[in-house]
Amino acid sequence: MIKLPFFVLSSIVAFNITLFALFLQMDWLMFHSSLGKVITWAAAVGAWHIAYTFRNR
Numbered sequence: 001m002i003k004l005p006f007f008v009l010s011s012i013v014a015f016n017i018t019l020f021a022l023f024l025q026m027d028w029l030m031f032h033s034s035l036g037k038v039i040t041w042a043a044a045v046g047a048w049h050i051a052y053t054f055r056n057r
């Protein structure tokens with residue numbers, strides 16, 4: 001099995017969360033709650049923060 005650095009894995013997860021937040025923000029999904037949008041964007045920011053923090057490990 002290929003061993004990927006933690007940065008690659010966390011970046012992939014952060015990118016997927018960001019795309020989900022973008023689709024949620026544009027109302028392309030069935031969910032239309034403002035609280036859900038805020039929580040999703042906060043999760044996206046947190047995921048990118050983790051990817052940036054651990055970029056050299």
